[in-house]
Amino acid sequence: MFTLTSRHIAATVVCTLATGALLSAPVATAQTTDDPSADKITLLNITDYHGRISASRPSTVAFADTIETLRAEAGADSSLLLSAGDNVGGSLFASAFREDQPTIDVLNALGLASSAVGNHEFDRGVEDFQGRIEPAADWDYLAANVTVDGVPMKEYSLHEAGGLTVGVIGVVTEETPTLVSPSGMVGVEFSDPVDAVNRVAARLTDGDDANGEADILVAEYHEGGPAAGSIEVARAESEVFDDIVTRTAGSVDAIFTGHSHHVFAWEGERPAAAGTGLTGSVDRAVDVVPGGSLGSLTGSLGGPVAEYPATRPVLQAGSYGGHIGRVTLDVDSETREVIGFTQENVAVPSSADGADLSNPVVADVKQIVDATLAEAEVVGGQPVGTVTGDITTAYSGDSRDDRLSESALGNLVGQFLKDAVADRGGADIGFMNSGGLRAELFNDPADQDGNITLAEANEVLPFANTLVTLSLTGEQVRNVLEQQWQPAGSSRPFLALGTSDNITWTFDPTRPAGDRITSVTIDGAPLDPAADYRVAAASFLAAGGDNFTEFAEGTDVRDTGLVDSEAWPAYLAEHLSEGIAPDFARSxxxxxxxxxxxxxxxxxxxxxxxxxxxxxxxxxxxxxxxxxxxxxxxxxxxxxxxxxxxxxxxxxxxxxxxxxxxxxxxxxxxxxxxxxxxxxxxxxxxxxxxxxxxxxxxxxxx
Missing domain, CATH: 2.60.40.10 (Immunoglobulins)
Structure with missing residues (x-):
């Protein structure tokens, strides 16, 4: 005999019925409960940390102190620290120059329990992830929707917290093959992340201890929603996000997202058949079919009925360690069902002033950070360039990295790509993808010897892409510009390219897809659709990354032998004495x-x-x-x-x-x-x- 809880029946209903609900929908209750007998589980979440080993903006020590403070408030035995992925990659120099080992050391010290695999974990290919990153991490890396040479990656992890078993399921964006270099992903297959979460959720709630069981289920999606004022608007703007919110199995109690670098804490409705409030025991499995019944049960289903929310938390904690997501679940001590929750994103201070260094974890993190920053200052502190004013990515409000918009920094890097290959066959146009710009070039007038250091230069372009040239026809160049409008279902609807200063174009956003570019000129002359143009781009973009597939159709592809992390500081050094002025002309x-x-x-x-x-x-x-x-x-x-x-x-x-x-x-x-x-x-x-x-x-x- 085994116990059939309401969660087990709900999972069977969700996975079997195509429409309708055989059993009653969950009772709608308030978001929180004041039941003093309820057990509490606190889930702390980070996402898109990207190797932010830093003394400020925010401080890594303050990041650790905030986590420890929240953990103490919850009770160490009743909390878990989780991540939605991209812990490494696109990192600051202090982490990048040591291949992100300092970041892994910090997260190990903080006791990260498990993390979804992010697309940036694959920046150097799957072999690097499995051979370098994963073995160094004390936490479980999860990717339930990924197979490598037909072998599934780890799909879930189980953790004990507050006397309950918490099952964490991790998945990564299905767009990953377009976001990393294809050459490093041979044999890697990605499937629908929601389908993968639901498949594993059904397994963890089917009553079979042999394949794992969990009282609480958490989904970590390295996929996220657009910037929006409400969950309804975000769902309307993104089919992918709508899928996560509406189609994730009702047995999942909390949904954490990432990838899009936004901060939100919303309530999402569980599917109608998410809960039944039924508890009890039977001595055989129950098959549920549309229009059928539960059959005859030799056990009892007359146990207490648990009321739990018809909604669940859907949270994203921004990026770069600027926020810690906190979800506290109230759990009925008898039925082990969630009966309420609270959620918020807690801001991390910019500096470590006031951090509790008597806490051994915070002290350990400070030791790692101090040693890393000291070494990085020696290696990366040499000046390599000067800017006469801030040259930055596009901003949306106070937030940097608005990849939907053209930027002064993107265009400067586009020009760098064109100029850098001048003695390696040359190029007519330089293109830069906005997602590759990971930091800004800030002007510090007080620094007379050059206000851009090697570390700061590296942080702008940290991926060590090679510089590639290739030939595109004029028509293909136009197609590249059209592909800034991303395919339906992409996490971002548009990705603005940075370009060299000799190409300009006009567009009409109301025209149909594929016909929005209305004119293009290069060096002041109209684009010739039949002519060949030599194009320079980083290897990621040249291989068709970020859905710019037209690049992959180019001909006469040549690897120049230059690496952007070396060529870019050299380019800045050419302007060390006079400085580079920000150019605010639009392309x-x-x-x-x-x-x-x-x-x-x-x-x-x-x-x-x-x-x-x-x-x-x-x-x-x-x-x-x-x-x-x-x-x-x-x-x-x-x-x-x-x-x-x-x-x-x-x-x-x-x-x-x-x-x-x-x-x-x-x-x-x-x-x-x-x-x-x-x-x-x-x-x-x-x-x-x-x-x-x-x-x-x-x-x-x-």
Missing amino acids: AVAASNLPGTVQAGQEYSFTLSDLDLTSLGAPTTESATVELGGASLGTFDAVAGIDDVTFGPAAHVTPLDGRVDITVTIPAGTPAGESALTITTDTGTVITVPVTVGAAALTPAG
Whole structure:
């Protein structure tokens, strides 16, 4: 005989019924319970830590102190520290220069219990993960939706907390093959993460002790939602996130997410058949079929009915150790069902001031950090470059790394890629993926010997990609620009490319997919669809990473032998004395009603939008001057603020900042043929719009 709890029956119903619920849906209760007899389990969660060994922004010691404080509040025996993945990779120099061993040491010291595998754990390939990272970690790395040469990776781990068994299931984004170098992932297969969680959840709640059982189930998804004000909006914007929230088995009590670097703590509804409130025992298994019954039971199902929430926590703790997610589950001491929960994201202080160094764990972390930073300062403290102003990624509010938007730093790195290969066959265009920019170039006026150190340079491009050149036709270049709009279901709907300063383009976000790019110019000349262009990119992007699959169709692919982590500091060093000034010119602007064929003497009106970058220090466009063939056609005042007029509200994936409405008359006597309108803003953006000037109409004789 075995005990059939409400969780076991619920799992059977969820996995067997296609529609409807044979048993009653869970009773909706308040999010929290005041039941003093309830057991409490506290789940502390981090995600996307990315080797943040640092004295500030935030402090690694403060990170450890916050975790220990929360653990003490919960009771060490009633809490678990978990992670949603990307613990390493894309790391600060202090961790990266020692292949992330300092980060692994810190997380070992903190007693990380288990973690989902993140895509960045595969940055150097599956062999590196299994041969270097996984053996060094004292915690369990979980990837229930991954097989290597047909062999499943570890799917779940079981932990005792507060007298209960907590089952943790880990999965990684199905997009991983597009996010890492394909050459290191031969033989690795990824499946649907929600299906994998549900399969393992069913196993851990089927009443068979031989294949593992758990009282509490936790899903760690290295996949996340978009920035949004509510769970409803986030679900509407992301099919992947909607799938996680709505389709994860009701037997899962808490959902932690990651990957998208956002901070949220929401309630998500459990599937209708998630709980039954039934407890009792039977002496045989029960098969549940649609439209059927439970059959005759020789045991009893008349035990106490547990009321537990119809909702569950869905939480993401941002990135870089800036927040610790905390979910406290109230668990009925008899039925072992969750009857309430609280959740929050706890901010980590920027500095270690006030950290409790009498705590042996915090003291241990401080020793690791101090030794690592001291060594990193010697190795990485030498100045390699100077910037005369902050050069940063795009910002969304106070948050860096807005990958949906063009940035000053992305364009600088795009230019670096083009320039760096000049003596290795050369390139016409440089492209940089926004996700590869992991830190900023900040101006420190007090540092007279160069305000960018080797460590700071390395932190911008920490992945040690090789620099690759390849040939794309003009049509393929256009396709690359179109692929900034990501495939349906991607964790981010758009990924803005950084580019060298000689390519500009216009787009119309209201046009259908594949037809949004409305003009492209290179070195001021229209893109020739049939011509070949030499392109420079990091090996990750050149292999088709981030869903830019058009790169993988390129020809004459050459590895230049340069590594970005070496070539990039050398590039900055070329400007050590005079410094690099931030360039806030845009490569891309949204355009409406662009003229194609024009006639001398005729008037034409069009609008350019999204004129302003959101990188730190970027100015607001105030005016734009229009020329045709060197002749000025006028200067026009720009309109500051979000443009939701030209294309309608929410036409693009990000707000369109700033616009200029232009009306010009093509001068009489303008020669017929190919020409271009050149629009130059006072912030340095230069957009060239190819036009064809029609032949003048003949004047009738007589």
